[in-house]
Amino acid sequence: MSTARALASPPARSLAPRASTRRRDARARLVRGRSLKLPRGPKLPRLGPAAGVAAAAAAASDDDAASSVAETSDEEADADRRRREAEDRANLQDRLRTSMEAAARAEDFQLAARLRDELNEALERDEHHVAKRQLATAIDEERFEDAARLRDLVASLEPPPPPPAVKVPCHSDVTTEGVNVRVMSTYVASRSRPESGQYFFAYTVRVTNRTAKIVQLRRRRWIITDGEGRVEEVAGPGVVGQQPVLLPGQTFEYASACPLRTRVGTMEGTYTFAWLVATPAAELEDGDGEDGDGEDGAGEDGEEGKDGEKEEEEAPRKEDARDMDEFSTALTFLREGEQSEFEVEIGLFGLDADVGASTQ
Known part of the structure; x- marks a missing residue:
């Protein structure tokens, strides 16, 4: 009976790995090992606490410089704006005052009254003018505590002076x-x-x-x-x-x-x-040239006395021509x-x- 059961039962599987399986697993482990092995790069220097503080200080310095430049530009822009506003107010007041005086001289009193009212309104809108008027009143009434306060107010409302002119070399x-x-x-x-x-x-x-x-x-x-x-x-x-x-x-x-x-x-x-x-x-006279040989009036049969007279007459002419040549050589024309x-x-x-x- 035991023999029959043994023959009827299926054979038990072997738990030991096969040779092919062992080789496949070994290759996988080898590949994994190679893929995990990364090349090393250069070592980076380790920054100490001092380096970190220096970097932070440099960054803060740059920020302060940028902030200072921005503040300076803002101050200059504000000063320019205040100067322009003060100049515009002064020009308006001068124009109204001049027109009012001209209307009064022309006896156009209706126009003069209207311009006077516009001028007073412009002066009342001018804080600097109002403060100066109040300061003068306080001094006249001997209210010196108020005068000190108004003096400081007038100074604060003064338009900033123009920037110094750029000096140009003389x-x-x-x-x-x-x-x-x-x-x-x-x-x-x-x-x-x-x-x-x-x-x-x-x-x-x-x-x-x-x-x-x-x-x-x-x-x-x-x-x-x-x-x-x-x-x-x-x-x-x-x-x-x-x-x-x-x-x-x-x-x-x-x-x-x-x-x-x-x-x-x-x-x-x-x-x-x-x-x-x-x-x-001399170059201008080259075009005139010398006259060609003329006819010899005396011919071969001329008398010797006449030839002598001709030579005597031509001598001073040659001297005059020589003097003229020297003068022409020294004379130059510009064009x-x-x-x-x-x-x-x-x-x-x-x-x-x-x-x-x-x-x-």
Whole structure:
């Protein structure tokens, strides 16, 4: 019976892995091991606490600088706005006051009354004007505590002063197309009246021809700007009544003056030059030439006495011709060249009552 049951039962499976399975598992482990093995990179330096503090300080410094620049630009913008508003209020009040006075002179009293009311309204809207009026009243009534407070209020409402003007050097040195122009200005105190807004400046110009050709100064053009931005242009032929011709290497120097209504200003401009060509007089006479041989009136049969007389008459003529040749050789005519006129820059230079003062 035991034998029969043993034959009827299915054979038990072996739990030991096969050889093929063992080889497959080994390859998988090998592949996994290779895929997990990563190359090492360079070691990064380890930052200590001091480095972190320095980096934070640098970042904070950059932020402070940016914040300072932003605050400065905001302050400048606010100052510009306050200056413009104060200027607009002053211009409006001046315009209304001038119109009111003109209407009163013309006996148009209805218009004058209307302009007076508009002027009073404009003054009441002006906080600075109101504070100054209240300060004057407090002083008259001897309310000095109120006067001290109003004094501080008036100071706070004052428009900020304009930024200092950029100083321009009182000299310039510019070369254009080989023509050099040097200018220097001075303030003439003896001919100025600052209390009346009259400032007198002198300037010296030195023009040098650094080309290999002949040039002539034909015209001038100046642009004059005062300290308040008013611009004036001055143009005309030549300079100081002349149109100088400059040979190569030659220099022309002159002095002039400029009145101004402000303590500072600037000047710049251009000169118009022309190229000239020199032509000796002898070349102009070449076209005339010498006369050909004429007929010999005497012929071969002429008398010797007549030949002697001719020689005596021709001798002074030859001397005159020789003298004329020498004069023609020295004489040269100038004419305009084929090239057109050209502009020469006069560099920007300053007019400053605080720099280079002169008592002339």
